[in-house]
Amino acid sequence: MSSVVTAEAVVRSALGSDAGHLLIDGEWVPAAAGSTFDVIDPGTEEVVGRVAEAGTADVDSAVAAARRAFDEERWLRLSSAQRGVVLWRVADLLEAKSEEMARLESLDVGMPVSQAKLMVAEAVNQFRYYAGWADKIQGTTVEIGTAERRLQGATYREPVGVVAMIVPWNAPLIAMSMKLAPALAAGCTCVLKPSEEAPLSALALGRILLEAGVPAGVVNIVTGFGATGAALAEHPGVDKISFTGSTEVGRKVVAAATGNLKKVSLELGGKSPVIVLPDADLGAAAAGIAIGVFWNSGQICTSGTRLFAHADIYDELVEGIAEQGRAMKVGYGTDPDALLGPLISQRQLDRVAGYVEGGRAAGARVVSGGKRLDGRGFYYAPTVVADATPDMRIVREEIFGPVIAAMSFTDLDSAIASANDTEYGLAGSVWTRDIALAHRVARRLRGGRIGVNIHRAGGVQMPVGGFKQSGWGRENGPDALEEYLETKSVVMLLDR
Ligand code: NAD
Numbered sequence: 001m002s003s004v005v006t007a008e009a010v011v012r013s014a015l016g017s018d019a020g021h022l023l024i025d026g027e028w029v030p031a032a033a034g035s036t037f038d039v040i041d042p043g044t045e046e047v048v049g050r051v052a053e054a055g056t057a058d059v060d061s062a063v064a065a066a067r068r069a070f071d072e073e074r075w076l077r078l079s080s081a082q083r084g085v086v087l088w089r090v091a092d093l094l095e096a097k098s099e100e101m102a103r104l105e106s107l108d109v110g111m112p113v114s115q116a117k118l119m120v121a122e123a124v125n126q127f128r129y130y131a132g133w134a135d136k137i138q139g140t141t142v143e144i145g146t147a148e149r150r151l152q153g154a155t156y157r158e159p160v161g162v163v164a165m166i167v168p169w170n171a172p173l174i175a176m177s178m179k180l181a182p183a184l185a186a187g188c189t190c191v192l193k194p195s196e197e198a199p200l201s202a203l204a205l206g207r208i209l210l211e212a213g214v215p216a217g218v219v220n221i222v223t224g225f226g227a228t229g230a231a232l233a234e235h236p237g238v239d240k241i242s243f244t245g246s247t248e249v250g251r252k253v254v255a256a257a258t259g260n261l262k263k264v265s266l267e268l269g270g271k272s273p274v275i276v277l278p279d280a281d282l283g284a285a286a287a288g289i290a291i292g293v294f295w296n297s298g299q300i301c302t303s304g305t306r307l308f309a310h311a312d313i314y315d316e317l318v319e320g321i322a323e324q325g326r327a328m329k330v331g332y333g334t335d336p337d338a339l340l341g342p343l344i345s346q347r348q349l350d351r352v353a354g355y356v357e358g359g360r361a362a363g364a365r366v367v368s369g370g371k372r373l374d375g376r377g378f379y380y381a382p383t384v385v386a387d388a389t390p391d392m393r394i395v396r397e398e399i400f401g402p403v404i405a406a407m408s409f410t411d412l413d414s415a416i417a418s419a420n421d422t423e424y425g426l427a428g429s430v431w432t433r434d435i436a437l438a439h440r441v442a443r444r445l446r447g448g449r450i451g452v453n454i455h456r457a458g459g460v461q462m463p464v465g466g467f468k469q470s471g472w473g474r475e476n477g478p479d480a481l482e483e484y485l486e487t488k489s490v491v492m493l494l495d496r
Contacts, residue, residue, distance in 0.1 A: 007041055007048040007107055014097075014104045014204040015049075022052050022223065023206040025065035026216025032057040037225075039200060042110035042342040043332045043377045051199050054222035056231050059191075062220040063237040066162045066189040069217030076159070076187045084134035087184060089212040091127035094120060094205075101204060105173055106333035108198040110341035110378070111296055113333050122459060123177035123205075129460040130181035133481060137186065142489070150495045156488045159187035160263060161239030163484060164232040166253070168245045169197035169344050170299040170400075175267075176202055178460075178475045179242045180209075180219065186484035188240075191220045193232060195245075197344050199223040229253075236260045242483065243267070244301075246398075247424070247469050265473030265483045267301070268466055269398040270426030273419035274304040274455060275441060277412070277432035278312040284453070285431040286320030289404070292429065292455025294325055294382040297340045298402035299348075302427035302464075304455045306395055307406040308415045314408035318386050321404065322368035325382030330373060342378040343401060349378040352401030359385050359394035359405065369402070390418055398424070412441070420446045425467025429455040448474070 011019055020036055021028035035053035040046070054062070069075060075083065094101065102116035109116070142153035163183050167175040172194055183190055194202035206221045222228055226249070233241055233256035243253045244267040257264050274289055292304040309317045331338030343349045349372060356370050369383030380401060388395050388405040395405045409415035419428065429451035430441040442450040448465045451457060458464075458476075465474035473483050 007044075007046065010100075010103045010107050011049045011200065014100050015200065015207070018203060018207060019049050019200070020052055021203075022054055022058055022062070023203070023219070023221040024058070024062050025068070025220065026210065031055060032061070037196065039108065040345070041107050042344050045376050045378070048107055049200065051203070051223045054193075054224040054228045058222055059228060059231040059235060062191045062222050063162060063164075063232070063235050065217040065220050066191050067237050069215065070159075070162055070189040074215040075184070075189060075218045080135040080137065083185065083187070084131045086213045087127050087131035087134060087181060090208055090214070091124045091131065093208045093212055094127065095124045097204075097208065098124075101173065101201060104204055105201045106341070108200040109169060109172065110333060110344060112331075112335070112338045112341055114336070115296065116333070119171055119174050123173045125460045126174070126177040126181040130185040130481075133182070133478070134185040137481060137485065139487070144491065150493060152492045152494055154490050156490065157186075157485045158488050160484050160486050161188060162237060163188045163190050163240045163242055164235065164238045165190055165192045166229045166232065166241070166243045166245065167192070167194055167202075169195035170296060170301070172198045173201045173205065175244050176205065178480070179244075180205075182475075182480040183242070183484045184214070184218070186481055188484050189218045191222060191232060191238070193222050193224065193229050196223070196225045230256060233257055234259055238262055240264070240484070250471070266466070266471040267464075267475060268426075268469065268471045269424060270301045270303070270466070270470050271306060271396070271398050271422050271424045272302055272304050272427040272429075272447065273306045273308060273422075273445065274428065275415055275419060275430045275445075276307070276309045276313065276317055277430070277434070277437065278310040279433045280313070280431040280453075281433065282313055282317055282320060286317060286324055288454055289429075289431070290321045290324030290328070290382070292451075293404045294328060294340060294402045297330075297343055297380065298352075299344065299400055300456070302449060302456050304427070304429055305399065305404055306419070307404050308409050308419055309406060311408045311410050314406070318367060318384060318406050321406075322384040325368050325384060325402070328382050330379050330381065332377070340382065340402065343380055344378065346378060348400065349380055352380050352399055352403060355394050355397070355399045355401070356383055356385065356403060359388060359392055362392050362394070364388045364392060364394060364405065390421065396422070416441060416444050420444075423469045426470035427451075427456065
């Protein structure tokens, strides 16, 4: 286990004296009311830092700074190629600080450092990818169709303005990079609010953005609780809100955004199905499904949490996934053998345990896991629950923990219907050696990202987002840029 001294050293090394401050207009400042809150290491339950709690006055200052930076064109007056160079520099600095950032993210979220390194690498990819886009955002000329050619039309792609970004705690560095990189490439200015559960990497990224040359006021960072996010969501000075989090809070964000009809994009919850056909490679499927649901201790929006296995292979597959789960070492972030870390909080631990107990009480069978681990920290064992039924809460509701609910089927059409019988539509996967059938099933699943013989894959190039109540809009790829751009038409009369 890491000692407090080591944890403090990690925070000091990444954040210097800026940890307890907000980033507003290029300056690190305390909250106006002087409020702060504790940051807890979920692996030890120890306090590892204190950060500022932004109130309404701080949100007003951050939005005003972003507005000034936008109106004064502090970012836009750089050529698009120069903006790309700055974003590339952000990627380089992040990469150079990869070890330090991974340690910080691990401390804050609980994930193993090895996994946090992969997340830092993915954040680096985000900034490199959109650095390349910065000077390729172009409008078109338009044939308006007059025979005399007296009119000429052109479209311009312009930044949407001041963007508020609200992110959750499960993979903060990636979540915020997925918003900041395309928004900055598009020329927007930003106010970022990380989760109260894991705010540290946002502050460290703020330092990197300034060091890379992002001008003052272009990215502002306010740490705080839901009230800070709510103040942003309803703020009349914000043009667009980009939210990642639960469907429940997403709904509140939409309601709050109506005041000035700000644009909204949402990356929300999921309850993703996994369909396994009898001809699948069962060994590979068990391993792939286990990592697809247990990775990051199940705290991933796209986790494959509902298993539909053909009756012919159901028992063998369920046992195979359980065996994979039993073999995964759950431990502290710096333990090199740990594959899974703790859950983020006592609240989340109670929530996960409650769902499993509810499933058990409703008649489902806990095959493996189903218990918290002894000692300090919010650790919960990877859990397979078999013989679930579609009406159970463990099947219908997002748990956000290392829990898979298994059901068997004999008729593929009804399995697909059950898979789609959910308010969510974020992801899914199908496992079979019959590629034509896999393709047909993938087309029929109602979700934003479907895997074939793999549950979750694809980097910054692949668009992600939700059908149904899993979200509005897309992140990654060129689609993400669209979320931060407006199209302006300019028509010129040429015969005067
Ligand atoms: P959450 O919705 O509780 O909180 C997310 C963020 O919203 C936090 O920063 C929080 O402070 C803020 N917030 C809370 N109340 C608010 C309000 N009224 N107005 C504005 N902001 C408010 O989510 P969480 O528990 O932090 O994260 C887990 C959830 O996030 C899960 O549902 C998961 O599926 C989802 N998620 C989705 C994606 C995706 O890409 N679709 C990715 C990661 C996580």
